[in-house]
Amino acid sequence: MATKSKKNTAGFDADVIIVGAGPVGLTIANTLGVAGVPAMVIEKLDKIIDYPRAIGIDDESLRTLQTAGLVDQVQAHITPDHWMRFFTASGKCFASIEPRTDEFGWSRRNAFIQPQVDEILYQGLQRFKDTQVLFEQSVTGITQDADGVTLTLEDNKGEPRTVRARYVVACDGGNSFIRRALNVPFEGRTKPNQWIVVDVRNDPLGTPHVDMHCDPERPYVSAALPHGIRRFEFMVMPGETEEELSKPENLAKLMRKVVADPDQVDYIRKRVYTHNARLAATFRVDRVLLAGDAAHIMPVWQGQGYNSGMRDASNLAWKLAWVAKGMAGDALLDTYGEERRDHARSMIHLSEVAGDIFAPESHTAAKVRDTVMLALNALPPVKQYFAEMRFKPMPRYERGVVLLPEKGESQPLLGGLLNRSGDHPLGRLLGLMAEKKESPLGRLLNGFEAPLETPVGRMFIQPRVTTEAGETVRLDDVIGLNFAILAWGTDPTFNLSPEARAFWERLGAKFITVKPQVQMAHGSDARAGVTTLGDAQGRLKEWFGKQTKSIVFVRPDRFVAALCSPQEVSAVTAALARQLAAPLEA
Structure with a gap:
């Protein structure tokens, strides 16, 4: 392209x-x-x-x-696998976000x-x-x-x-x-509270992650950044101003909560912001x-x-x-807008819930949060749910350039009720969990309803693959800024009509056959214009093994537009052409 x-x-x-x-x-x-x-x-x-x-x-x-x-x-300029840990006022860790997965080719938090x-x-x-x-x-x-x-x-x-x-x-x-x-x-809304951000050089702590200290007296954040930089964030309490907090003696009081000697800190900047x-x-x-x-x-x-x-x-x-x-x-x-606006709303909701959990409005709410979260963290499935960031609403497009299978979704039961349980932070957290229907906890909160199991509308994985030249690369480096039609073990162009093939060629699409890594030694028997890749990590075989169809249409932004069998590729092409507002024939 x-x-x-x-x-x-x-x-x-x-x-x-x-x-x-x-x-x-x-x-x-x-x-x-x-x-x-x-x-x-x-x-x-x-x-x-x-x-x-x-x-x-x-x-x-x-x-x-x-x-x-x-x-x-x-x-x-990044630090991969950056954990986020939440601590009570007494120093107990009640939740730790420790994602170690890289299904999209990169570490999840950096x-x-x-x-x-x-x-x-x-x-x-x-x-x-x-x-x-x-x-x-x-x-x-x-x-x-x-x-x-x-x-x-x-x-x-x-x-x-x-x-x-x-x-x-x-x-x-x-x-x-x-x-x-x-x-x-x-x-939307503007939160009434403010936070003062303090960035420093020559990290005075040296610990490698992000710590969220949920102290109701004054919540604060300590975040390690690349190149010896650290960020501290302190909640501005009622009656305080940026001017007062920025005075050396008051800033020293804040910093004394986190460093031994505030006078030895190498400050970069101080800035107050309001949440919106x-x-x-x-x-x-x-x-x-x-x-x-x-x-x-x-x-x-x-x-x-x-x-x-x-x-x-x-x-x-x-x-x-x-x-x-x-x-x-x-x-x-x-x-x-059809695809992005709903997900942006979900991310706003997630951010608001996380803020309410981190900084509740009263000491009583903080004690309830600590008790409940410590109890939940003792349950391995819940601990894993937080550690792997399963609460994060991943983009899932149900409108736009996607061909979803004809399968209706059931109405949430308990999860739906919890999601409408008002503004209490724990109620909102449970409601957010309920929205994640594919998780075990989500299924529990939704009365074990069966979720829509299609990958269409979701981001496609990015494993490492081996090219015919013997190089091992990330999948996107082969595709470029193009559509891709990938097939497991077969030629995705075999059943394409001349019109359908010409359509994809005009758009610069990549035709790709993926096969087990060991079969690359056999050489490629694909037709001209089809790239053959070896499944270097076995992840593509695992992905296709979960599907009932063997050809996937991947958009330039790496979302799955459609999934079909080899004999359906021309019909799916015609349907996608209509959604793309692109003529099938030149």
Whole structure:
């Protein structure tokens, strides 16, 4: 998918203009660059933000950066397998999140320092001669017509200019000018409490993970970061102000809770923030799309604000590229909001629940939490549930570019009741568990109802595979920014009609046959245009062994679009073509 845009760009400054040079905007720009689509990034500041913000990057985000061709550089700035432990006021650990799985090719929880990764994203744009970045440009107006979007800009000297594109992506933050100019409601709430963040160099503790100290007197966080950096976060108590807390003597009192000598701490910065939980009413208004904080903001407790924005980038970028290149119709962009908005709401809910568990509103609630959580943690299934992050709602698309099997879902019983049990933190936690129907606890809370067991609409695994040249690589490195039609042990093109095969070839899809690693010594007997891979870890055989169909259609963002038998590939292709708003015949 490296060809340039086929459409005439006369009258346009770029096919896509991205407002905001944060991680989401830069990731979309890099992915469009990989696809060969001209893009422009507009940023009101004079450079990308250089102070630390997010500190957690997950496996899905790393996979997105892999697709953008930058993950090898990013790896130097992460700490893999980053645990998160919750402690009572007396120092007892009542929950520990210790994920060790890597089904998507990367460790599930990782610490990072955001400015270092943002700089890699920014420098990555130098690879693409048709990608521009304009700093010190504020958007002051926006208009749309049938063909494109016009933005009015003003530089730091007050000089105006206009730029025009076929589509605009608003990545301009929680206070998005574009979202407000389009009158898109931003629904939700602002938590009344605040937190002061203190980042330090030359880590004064040196322990390798994240500790959440749930002390009702003053909850605080201690997080180890790469390169000897540590973050402390302290709850701002009623009556306190940022100005007062930032005074040396008061900051020393805070730090004395966590270090032996506050005077020997090498401070980087101090900053107070307020938790917000808000969701845009729509992610699309005609030719303008909202992404990242412009579309949703959430409390920090599960580190999902950054990662939810990166999911937006992964979902939206390939669709924009296809539409801009004339490979799909404009209707494909409707699926972005259909797929992403519900999951963003789920992540907001998770973050709010985690915050309520960490910092309940009273000492009594804290004691109840400690008692219940310590009891639950004594049960191996529950302990495993938390350790493996099974509570995290993984994206599952039931609308959009997916062909779900015709199978209805049953109505939750106990789980549904718990999920409507009000705002009590433990009730909300049980309700959240109930939503995870595929877990043993979820089945218990839902009266042992049978969940929908299809992988369609979920992210496909990324194991290591062996190429015909004998190299062992991650699966996505073979697929690139393309659709893939993978088959276990057979040729996925054998039953494709000429029209169906031509359709996928026009879209640059990869046809892949996977077989046991030992069979690679036999050589490939696949037809021309089909890549043969060895199942180096046995994970693909295990994955296909759980299915009743042997051919899987994987989207450029690595979600499963469809599953079928070898004799159904042409019919499924026709159905997907309709969902992609792409003509089956040239």
